[in-house]
Structures are given as structure tokens and as C-alpha cells.
Amino acid sequence: MKEIWKSFTDLFKGITDILKNLLNLLLPPKFWHWQTFLLLSGMLLLVSLVVAEVDSNREVEVDFISVLSWLFLTFSVGWLTTQKPFVFRGISLSPWITAGLICFLLYEKLESNLKYVAIVSWPVIAVCIAAIILVLNTPEESTEQKVDVLSKPSFVILVLVNFLVSCWLGLYFVIQGIVQQYPTMGEDDLSKSTFVYRLIKPSINDYRGAKILNLMQEKLNNQLATQRVELSVPNMKLKLQNIKDEVTKEISEVKEDDFWKLQTPIVANQSGYQLELQLFWEGITAKDESYYLSKNCKIEEKVGQRSYGNTSQNEAVPIRVGNVECSAVEKKLVKPENQSEDVTKI
Incomplete structure (x- = not known):
């Protein structure tokens, strides 16, 4: 105890x-x-x-x-x-x-x-x-x-x-x-900057303009996948401008969007269009040179099929729809003698 x-x-x-x-x-x-x-x-x-x-x-x-x-x-x-x-x-x-x-x-x-x-x-x-x-x-x-x-x-x-x-x-x-x-100014050549140093060299696809062009191609392809190609050049130009405005809003609007000017040289043929999507950069550049981003596109009609549930055997009905094929985005310099002329065309 x-x-x-x-x-x-x-x-x-x-x-x-x-x-x-x-x-x-x-x-x-x-x-x-x-x-x-x-x-x-x-x-x-x-x-x-x-x-x-x-x-x-x-x-x-x-x-x-x-x-x-x-x-x-x-x-x-x-x-x-x-x-x-x-x-x-x-x-x-x-x-x-x-x-x-x-x-x-x-x-x-x-x-x-x-x-x-x-x-x-x-x-x-x-x-x-x-x-x-x-x-x-x-x-x-x-x-x-x-x-x-x-x-x-x-x-x-x-x-x-x-x-x-x-x-x-x-x-x-x-x-x-x-x-x-x-x-886009951040993606420019900063090698001569005294206080800004880039760790990773940007690619052309890092440009905001390149993202806009790629999304424009995707959106245009989605729209034309269910309808026929309109062979009116003014209507197509207006459609492309509207798509560009929609895309810039979707990827969050910033102040630099006002410096990207769209130009769309178009050639219409019997089956569709041959066009070049051009985004001209009118903002400040490190080397004081003007440039634009380009994307060559081909829009043609193709035969697609759509299923209708109210048909007797749910048959697939052939229809004519648009198809968009584009090249990769390229950066092209604007020649000084043609710069004022290109901006006027925009």
C-alpha cells in the first residue's frame, strides 16, 4: 500500500x-x-x-x-x-x-x-x-x-x-x-534591356496574337462544320472580324488588344476561299520594327452527313459543309516602304 x-x-x-x-x-x-x-x-x-x-x-x-x-x-x-x-x-x-x-x-x-x-x-x-x-x-x-x-x-x-x-x-x-x-511586349526581344532578363526564350506560339489566330481557326472550323460556305467576300470578312472580337473576349481582355489589327486578304473560288489571316502589331517593339503574324488558310466545302431521328430508319443525310485547313503561325516583318500602305488597308 x-x-x-x-x-x-x-x-x-x-x-x-x-x-x-x-x-x-x-x-x-x-x-x-x-x-x-x-x-x-x-x-x-x-x-x-x-x-x-x-x-x-x-x-x-x-x-x-x-x-x-x-x-x-x-x-x-x-x-x-x-x-x-x-x-x-x-x-x-x-x-x-x-x-x-x-x-x-x-x-x-x-x-x-x-x-x-x-x-x-x-x-x-x-x-x-x-x-x-x-x-x-x-x-x-x-x-x-x-x-x-x-x-x-x-x-x-x-x-x-x-x-x-x-x-x-x-x-x-x-x-x-x-x-x-x-x-506581347514581354515576349519581345529583351536582350538589350538593362534590368529585364528572360530565362526562357519564347516561341512564336507564346505571342497573344498567335493564340488569337489559332483560336480563330478553331472557332471558324466549328462554325462551318455545320453549314455551307458563304461565297460572299464581304460577309466572310465580317464573320472573321466578329470571330476575332469573340476570341479576344474569351481569353480575357487586356489593353493590348487594341493594338492587334486584323487584315484578311481573301480570294474566292468555286469551292470556297483562299485567305491569309494577318494580325498587325501596332504597339511598341524592342527593335522599333513593325511586324504581323500570319496564318494561311484554305476554306472549302466537303460532303458531310447528318443523322435525323425522324427518318424511317434514322438515315444519315448527306450535306455540304465547310472545312478549314490552316498553316502554322508565322511572324513577318513589314517593310518600311509598305508599312503605311498596310496600315491604311486595315
């Missing part, structure tokens, strides 16, 4: 020691400590989870408590990282880590078209935090002396470097925005 009681008391003591060590680990040694804010952050997080579980309609309250919890966590991490091992050769990583946490919160809260602001502002926020830490850690009591610390060459260089990084990040997003709205 004594052995059982001793085992029980040892177990209870072990559990007590574990809880005591856990409390010592969680509870801050003093009130004004980074662990205090970490503890507050965890408590607020638990409160937000409880509120969300009890009443799912309190999204505003839950969001506010969650943001407050993240701010306490940011302050706690920022305070912790001012100490070793987050200090290398007298330089603390706290400003950049703290700014990263702040920018993450901004990234989550901003609209999708403004999320880049959170990333671009990261170095600027970091250097502002660094200035605050530097002033607070200055032993001088005079306010002027504390402010003079910010004019030291080392801190000025730090400010300039951070603003330079912010500018490079901003330039990245500007270029990305241009490429998204004008993807």
Missing part, C-alpha cells in the same frame, strides 16, 4: 513540476516584457476563435480581435528580435522582421489590386522602425541630441539602401503590370 501511495505522490509531483515549468515558461519574469505581449496575443486569438464558434455572424468583431492579436504578436516579436541571437555585429534584424509582420497584415487586408503596396512599403516601414529604435536606445536626454543620431552617415546610408530596395520592388510590380496588360 505504501508503494502505491509513493508511486501516486511521485506521479503527482512530476505533473506539478511539469505544470510549474510550463507556467514559468509562459509567464513573463516581469510585466513589461516581450512575453507579456505574446501572452496577450495568444489570449486574444483564443477569444476570436471562441467568438467565431459561438456566433458566426460576428465577422467584424472577430476580425478586429484577430488584428489586435496580430499587432500584439508583432510587438512581441519585434521586442524579442532586438536581443541575441537576432543581433549580428551590432545590427539588429528587428526592424525588418517587425516590418515584415506589419506588411503581412496589410497584404491580407488590402484589395487584390493594392496588395503590392504592402510589399513595396516593407523596406520603408523597416527603416522607420529602425529610426525609432535608434532614438529610443540613445542615452542622451536631449531631444536634439537624439535627433542628431539620425543624421549619422551609417544611418543615412541605411535609409538610402532601403529606399533603393523599395524602388526596385516598385519597378518589378510596374513591369509586371505592363506585361499583364501588354503580354
Whole structure:
């Protein structure tokens, strides 16, 4: 019996020691400590989870408590990282880590078209935090002396470097925005660019114009597969223009679509058409030369069959339908003497 009681008391003591060590680990040694804010952050997080579980309609309250919890966590991490091992050769990583946490919160809260602001502002926020830490850690009591610390060459260089990084990040997003709205410019020859480098050489099919021509062929073939070929050249030109407009909408409209001009030289014969789908690029090019993408097509009638369920034996009735055959997309330069003439024809 004594052995059982001793085992029980040892177990209870072990559990007590574990809880005591856990409390010592969680509870801050003093009130004004980074662990205090970490503890507050965890408590607020638990409160937000409880509120969300009890009443799912309190999204505003839950969001506010969650943001407050993240701010306490940011302050706690920022305070912790001012100490070793987050200090290398007298330089603390706290400003950049703290700014990263702040920018993450901004990234989550901003609209999708403004999320880049959170990333671009990261170095600027970091250097502002660094200035605050530097002033607070200055032993001088005079306010002027504390402010003079910010004019030291080392801190000025730090400010300039951070603003330079912010500018490079901003330039990245500007270029990305241009490429998204004008993807053909991104597929151009960038070998002479001083700050844009292409890892993979694009093919002709990567051009937006090539995708438009290929989809035009597919859509035209689908339309003519169930009807006869109309031998009116103006009607065919109008049909091709309408197909081009439909295709550009299907593959998500971008600003560069206004710079692709369709021209369709057509020769009609007894069985159909011989035509060339030409998309002229009127936008900016790297080598200041005009070009167009071309696709030679042949449209002829062929005999197809269609089944009608109301016939006596569900017979297949022969009909005449269109068939489209096109070559691969080619890139052709516009000769300077013919450029104005070609644009006028469009």
C-alpha cells in the first residue's frame, strides 16, 4: 500500500513540476516584457476563435480581435528580435522582421489590386522602425541630441539602401503590370534591356496574337462544320472580324488588344476561299520594327452527313459543309516602304 501511495505522490509531483515549468515558461519574469505581449496575443486569438464558434455572424468583431492579436504578436516579436541571437555585429534584424509582420497584415487586408503596396512599403516601414529604435536606445536626454543620431552617415546610408530596395520592388510590380496588360511586349526581344532578363526564350506560339489566330481557326472550323460556305467576300470578312472580337473576349481582355489589327486578304473560288489571316502589331517593339503574324488558310466545302431521328430508319443525310485547313503561325516583318500602305488597308 505504501508503494502505491509513493508511486501516486511521485506521479503527482512530476505533473506539478511539469505544470510549474510550463507556467514559468509562459509567464513573463516581469510585466513589461516581450512575453507579456505574446501572452496577450495568444489570449486574444483564443477569444476570436471562441467568438467565431459561438456566433458566426460576428465577422467584424472577430476580425478586429484577430488584428489586435496580430499587432500584439508583432510587438512581441519585434521586442524579442532586438536581443541575441537576432543581433549580428551590432545590427539588429528587428526592424525588418517587425516590418515584415506589419506588411503581412496589410497584404491580407488590402484589395487584390493594392496588395503590392504592402510589399513595396516593407523596406520603408523597416527603416522607420529602425529610426525609432535608434532614438529610443540613445542615452542622451536631449531631444536634439537624439535627433542628431539620425543624421549619422551609417544611418543615412541605411535609409538610402532601403529606399533603393523599395524602388526596385516598385519597378518589378510596374513591369509586371505592363506585361499583364501588354503580354506581347514581354515576349519581345529583351536582350538589350538593362534590368529585364528572360530565362526562357519564347516561341512564336507564346505571342497573344498567335493564340488569337489559332483560336480563330478553331472557332471558324466549328462554325462551318455545320453549314455551307458563304461565297460572299464581304460577309466572310465580317464573320472573321466578329470571330476575332469573340476570341479576344474569351481569353480575357487586356489593353493590348487594341493594338492587334486584323487584315484578311481573301480570294474566292468555286469551292470556297483562299485567305491569309494577318494580325498587325501596332504597339511598341524592342527593335522599333513593325511586324504581323500570319496564318494561311484554305476554306472549302466537303460532303458531310447528318443523322435525323425522324427518318424511317434514322438515315444519315448527306450535306455540304465547310472545312478549314490552316498553316502554322508565322511572324513577318513589314517593310518600311509598305508599312503605311498596310496600315491604311486595315
